[in-house]
Amino acid sequence: MNVLVLDDEKEIADLVELYLKNENYTIYKCYTSEEAIKYINTVKLDFAILDVMVKRKNGFEICKYIRDKNLTFPIIMLTAKIEDKDKITGLTIGADDYITKPFNPLELVARVKAAARRYTKYNDKSEEEKIYIDGLEISKEKHKCLLYDKEIILTPIEFDILLYLANNRGNVVSSEELFEKVWKEKYLDNNNTVMVHIRRIREKLKEDTRKPKYIKTVWGVGYKIE
Amino acid sequence: MNVLVLDDEKEIADLVELYLKNENYTIYKCYTSEEAIKYINTVKLDFAILDVMVKRKNGFEICKYIRDKNLTFPIIMLTAKIEDKDKITGLTIGADDYITKPFNPLELVARVKAAARRYTKYNDKSEEEKIYIDGLEISKEKHKCLLYDKEIILTPIEFDILLYLANNRGNVVSSEELFEKVWKEKYLDNNNTVMVHIRRIREKLKEDTRKPKYIKTVWGVGYKIE
DNA sequence: TAAAATCTTAAATTTTTCTTACATTTTCCT
DNA sequence: AGGAAAATGTAAGAAAAATTTAAGATTTTA
Numbered sequence: 001m002n003v004l005v006l007d008d009e010k011e012i013a014d015l016v017e018l019y020l021k022n023e024n025y026t027i028y029k030c031y032t033s034e035e036a037i038k039y040i041n042t043v044k045l046d047f048a049i050l051d052v053m054v055k056r057k058n059g060f061e062i063c064k065y066i067r068d069k070n071l072t073f074p075i076i077m078l079t080a081k082i083e084d085k086d087k088i089t090g091l092t093i094g095a096d097d098y099i100t101k102p103f104n105p106l107e108l109v110a111r112v113k114a115a116a117r118r119y120t121k122y123n124d125k126s127e128e129e130k131i132y133i134d135g136l137e138i139s140k141e142k143h144k145c146l147l148y149d150k151e152i153i154l155t156p157i158e159f160d161i162l163l164y165l166a167n168n169r170g171n172v173v174s175s176e177e178l179f180e181k182v183w184k185e186k187y188l189d190n191n192n193t194v195m196v197h198i199r200r201i202r203e204k205l206k207e208d209t210r211k212p213k214y215i216k217t218v219w220g221v222g223y224k225i226e
Numbered sequence: 227m228n229v230l231v232l233d234d235e236k237e238i239a240d241l242v243e244l245y246l247k248n249e250n251y252t253i254y255k256c257y258t259s260e261e262a263i264k265y266i267n268t269v270k271l272d273f274a275i276l277d278v279m280v281k282r283k284n285g286f287e288i289c290k291y292i293r294d295k296n297l298t299f300p301i302i303m304l305t306a307k308i309e310d311k312d313k314i315t316g317l318t319i320g321a322d323d324y325i326t327k328p329f330n331p332l333e334l335v336a337r338v339k340a341a342a343r344r345y346t347k348y349n350d351k352s353e354e355e356k357i358y359i360d361g362l363e364i365s366k367e368k369h370k371c372l373l374y375d376k377e378i379i380l381t382p383i384e385f386d387i388l389l390y391l392a393n394n395r396g397n398v399v400s401s402e403e404l405f406e407k408v409w410k411e412k413y414l415d416n417n418n419t420v421m422v423h424i425r426r427i428r429e430k431l432k433e434d435t436r437k438p439k440y441i442k443t444v445w446g447v448g449y450k451i452e
Numbered sequence: 453t454a455a456a457a458t459c460t461t462a463a464a465t466t467t468t469t470c471t472t473a474c475a476t477t478t479t480c481c482t
Numbered sequence: 483a484g485g486a487a488a489a490t491g492t493a494a495g496a497a498a499a500a501t502t503t504a505a506g507a508t509t510t511t512a
Contacts, residue, residue, distance in 0.1 A: 019332075022335075022336055037494090043410075043412060044406045044411055096497065155445060156446035156500080157500080172509080191316070192502095192503085195459070196459090196460085207458095209459085219458085220456090220510095222509090365498095382489085383489080417491075417492070418469080418470085418491095418492080418493085419490080421470070422490085423473095423491095425470070425471070435470085443468095445469080445498095445500075446468070
């Protein structure tokens with residue numbers, strides 16, 4: 001696990017490093033926020049421990065910087081202040097936990113572990129969810145689609161369309177909605193792009209043209225899977 | 227992990243318990259050798275920390291008792307004595323490590339972990355297990371790869387990529403994920419580094435360019451080994 | 453049956469991946 | 483330390499696959 005440690009008090013940073021190395025973590029230790037930013041942009045971090053009071057950019061700013069980059073790993077803030085106001089601020093801008101100095105290093109280790117556990121638990125993809133529709137099986141994780149246990153090779157867009165329809169089983173989805181969800185763009189002129197893709201999916205699913213089993217067209221509205 | 231802790235000095239036993247509980251271990255704490263023997267016979271232990279100086283049966287005897295029962299989990303001995311003679315005796319009759327009092331609890335924790343690691347590493351077959359994929363055999367332990375019993379020389383990065391794909395057999399792995407797992411760095415601009423390595427691995431595995439047997443490309447998503 | 457909506461098809465376009473050659477870095481060996 | 487060999491990275495054009503476009507055919511609905 002790659003852990004960023006930022007504290008301009010050398011002793012504190014070294015202490016944290018010592019204890020976390022003992023847990024077999026890889027530590028990226030820095031005494032300035034500039035170094036921290038460098039690591040944030042070059043290393044695939046899994047955790048950050050940030051001191052609130054650092055020269056120039058403080059810990060809160062670094063925390064915000066991390067979150068603004070859409071990085072979601074846990075962050076623990078360290079501070080000498082005991083004021084509750086800071087605590088609230090720290091947490092609201094995206095930190096996961098907050099420890100006041102002086103702290104028991106073991107407590108820090110325990111909190112790091114706890115936060116890491118929560119995070120991996122939440123992000124664990126091991127429980128892959130599959131969607132079953134009659135003879136059709138869609139596995140988002142494996143990006144796979146089986147028709148009566150035989151793999152159907154779908155292109156990325158085809159897969160996304162089928163997945164969206166399957167996720168909204170029973171509901172009619174308009175071409176416009178499909179387009180905006182799959183392409184993540186605004187649906188402007190009504191081209192028949194979606195329709196062509198639907199056509200290909202049906203073909204690959206060996207649908208009866210006249211009476212499709214999976215993707216049904218709802219006239220004047222859109223498509224749906226029952 | 228179930229840890230037996232035996233010390234007739236209540237404070238020491240409690241201290242050890244406290245620190246080890248923090249590591250998420252289950253502690254079977256006892257102040258007498260009789261209790262210890264009871265646990266040895268009823269609980270599936272993974273580790274023991276024994277004080278040498280205990281009334282009636284001492285730690286050495288308990289250690290011998292454990293080994294005589296053909297139990298192989300690690301044992302750490304604690305003692306107030308500083309004599310080397312004891313150290314030797316303790317180790318020869320089957321203890322794995324030896325700590326003199328007073329000790330730093332963190333050092334104890336570190337030694338427990340180290341001993342546990344050595345033990346599981348030695349006993350855990352899964353770590354040195356090989357991965358077999360059709361005619362391909364990957365040995366993580368030996369960092370070797372055999373194709374129909376003929377060694378294929380892979381560079382470190384090539385090996386890591388192949389291993390990661392093999393470990394995630396059946397799942398599609400994106401170039402980005404591969405890069406971050408193998409290089410342990412952030413994937414920034416989409417260079418084709420991963421692709422070139424995949425190309426070289428395929429070449430060494432004598433893959434049919436048009437229809438690879440092992441590493442398949444999933445268009446728009448990534449690579450996978452079935 | 454006529455208009456509207458959807459389907460089908462094939463060709464044009466775009467995107468993604470592959471290949472190759474070469475540049476750079478690291479490692480190994482005197 | 484210095485040079486050779488191996489490993490790794492980069493870049494550009496080729497190839498393959500996916501996607502879009504467009505135009506005519508078909509189906510549905512009123």
